[in-house]
Every structure is written in structure tokens, then in C-alpha cells.
Amino acid sequence: MDHAIAVLRTHPRPPAELDAILSCLRSLADCAAACSACADACLAEDTVAELRSCIRLDLNCATICAATATVLTRVAEPSEVVVRAQLAACLAACRECGDECGSHAGMHAHCAACAEACRACHDACSDVLKVMH
Numbered sequence: 381m382d383h384a385i386a387v388l389r390t391h392p393r394p395p396a397e398l399d400a401i402l403s404c405l406r407s408l409a410d411c412a413a414a415c416s417a418c419a420d421a422c423l424a425e426d427t428v429a430e431l432r433s434c435i436r437l438d439l440n441c442a443t444i445c446a447a448t449a450t451v452l453t454r455v456a457e458p459s460e461v462v463v464r465a466q467l468a469a470c471l472a473a474c475r476e477c478g479d480e481c482g483s484h485a486g487m488h489a490h491c492a493a494c495a496e497a498c499r500a501c502h503d504a505c506s507d508v509l510k511v512m513h
Contacts, residue, residue, distance in 0.1 A: 381406060384453060389402075393456055398455070400508045400510075401455070403504055404504040404505055404508045405449055408452070411498055415477060415497070416438070416442040418434070419435045419439050422488070431484065433480060434491065445474070447466065448466050460512065463512070468509075471502055474502040477494070478494075478499050481494040
């Protein structure tokens with residue numbers, strides 16, 4: 381992620397909302413990794429059958445966060461419609477995954493950590509939406 385941030389900081393046409401985008405990119409990477417790791421941890425639990433929904437939402441959220449990061453790194457003449465739609469999808473995925481992981485947080489520390497990552501990512505995506513033109 382450090383190299384991507386360096387590229388964006390030296391971009392010939394950086395967007396006005398670059399700081400919000402950079403912060404969001406960090407949260408997206410963290411959330412994608414946390415969700416992927418949480419899905420793996422859920423698969424290792426003895427109660428894996430009870431965690432099917434959590435695993436599915438973890439995997440969806442990880443994929444959507446990664447796609448959102450890819451879209452946000454394309455700052456030269458971005459399609460505002462596409463960026464807003466991608467951020468909206470990410471908000472929904474983070475909210476749903478965060479809620480599901482939060483419901484298991486009392487039994488599984490990995491779910492508690494994942495829920496926290498989802499909430500932080502949700503907030504970072506919201507921040508980007510707020511500062512977009």
C-alpha cells in the first residue's frame with residue numbers, strides 16, 4: 381500500500397480529495413485483509429456451520445473492499461457515477477459484515493476485530509463520499 385500511496389501523492393493531476401482517498405485506501409486494505417482472515421478463522425472454528433453467513437459476508441466484504449480500492453486509485457478523470465456506486469456497495473458490505481461479525485464478537489475475538497475493521501472502513505468510505513464534488 382505504501383507504493384500505491386507514493387504514486388498517488390506524485391500523480392500529475394491529484395484530486396482535491398486526495399487525503400480522504402489515501403485514508404480510505406488504508407482502511408480498505410485493512411478491512412479486506414481482516415475479512416479474509418476472519419473467514420479463514422471462522423472456517424477453523426468447531427462451530428463452522430453456525431458461521432456460514434459470517435464467512436460469506438466476510439468474503440463478499442473482502443472482495444468489495446479490494447475492488448473499491450482499485451477504483452479509488454484511478455484518479456485521472458474518474459467517473460463520479462461509478463465511484464459513488466462502488467463506495468455505496470462498499471458501505472453496504474461493510475455495514476452488513478460488521479453487523480454479522482459484531483453478533484459473534486462475544487464468542488470469537490477474530491469476529492470482534494473484523495467488525496471493528498468494517499466500521500472503520502465504512503467511516504472512511506463515507507468520508508470520501510462527503511468530500512467528493
